[in-house]
Amino acid sequence: MTRSARRTRRTLQATGAGAAALLALAACSSSDSASSDSAAGSGSSSPAAPQLSGTVTVFAAASLKESFTTLGKDFEKAHPGTKVTFSFGGSDTLAASITGGAPADVFAAASPKTMAIVTDKKDTAAAPVTFVRNQLEIATLPGNPDKVASLKDLTRSGLKVVLCDKTVPCGAAAQKALQASSLKLTPVSYEQDVKSALTKVELKEADAAVVYKTDVKAAGDKVEGVEFPESAQAVNDYPIALLKDAPNAAAAKAFIALVRSAEGRRVLTDAGFLKP
Template sequence: MTIRSACRTRRARALRTGGAAAVALLALGACSPAGPTASDSSGSPGGGISGPVTVFAAASLKESFTILGERFEKAHPGTEVTFSFGGSDSLAAGITSGAPADVFAAASTRTMRIVTDHEDVAGTAAPFARNQLEIATLPGNPDHITSLKDLTRPDLKVVLCATSVPCGAAARKALNVDGLKLTPVSYEQDVKSALTKVALKEADAAVVYRTDVLAAGDKVDGVQFPESAEAVNDCPLALLRNAPNPTAAKAFIALARSAEGQKVLLEAGFLRP
């Protein structure tokens, strides 16, 4: 294994864990990326797109952005897209603390505002997709959950995202529509962690995004509920002010907003912006 591939493998493993570990790795620069550096990230003298692109993205975007990353690299030989997926609030905190990244895709306008208020965004952060909540249940829905109100039953173990992250704030907003009170068995730091509790049968249900239910396949069942329409999250996307590779970053953002990118997002369960 070459030095370049070894570094890339270690970085990929670390970034898949998300959260603080990924932010720390990026901030410390554990492996120097192959290819052009920040000084020549625009690629060839003709302004071609090349070099590494680092994207901080909400956990709910993992499946769709992974597909887009692969298509981006194929369309632009010489580029390498590295993702850090996690809770939007943790990613925003990493960016405002100086973790190097080119693009930030948040799960809500509130978490994007953390970055824009810190003046770490170049230009405008605009929505590129929307996401709606759904209840994830055990396969076959053995507890016969049919509504959000059912989650208040004392015999059920329910998991929510922490209210500091977009999926948790949206769940709280949906519960407030009908004045429902729910005490979960745990609050998770991102939507994938909440879903995993159900997939591992450590919880009976979780309030997550429809996209995550679809991505889980037969590991969970999904139950839609009308209150979710009152808590739809806009997902904004932005070029970061200190992006090491702004040229490639702009091209990745353009892909996410393009007809091709929107098709991938719609197939994943996202709504149009």
């Protein structure tokens, strides 16, 4: 082999080796870039929502008992490790307990007026939001033996009628409906919440009571409902709010979100509540 041929062969070998080195370097660079991009993508992903746990304490109007109990079970099923406890009663009594320092996470009232008891003391963490509405109905004994067909019929002599106390939302609404009809009614008793008023009829201690449509529906065949047009003048808005000193604020917010969700709306409307 001539000197010129050997020189040409060495040049080609050097060129080949250089090309191989460049290819290897490019491959490493590409791999490093991919790894870097992967790491960057991993770092930029949203962190998983914190798992909810612990007890959520809800103070709610008595008329919400059936629907909120259902939603409480749904919430616990969706969030293992949580428990929802309820205190149902007259909204004014519950509001007084909250302002008096009773520990609670959520307050759902049967009227803006009773919610104002809490907001006026600045005991809510955010502005209350109306989530449902409710309308009055007359509850009579099964079969309506006294033939009650109107609000005026409740004023008949000898008829034992029960109303909610005037300070309770269902009682305030009943008074508003009576005023709209220019009627005066003296009940045999005033009850502290709507469930107590309904129970008087169920136990046959009263012939009729002015309660909510939702309570008549929940009672099933224990009572019979009678609608009256004046109830349209006294429809109650139901507000819900996170409380300022909520012991379990994260879970409380999630429960309120459930109440206001499509699932919550379905449960509430099935119970007879009206959309806000």
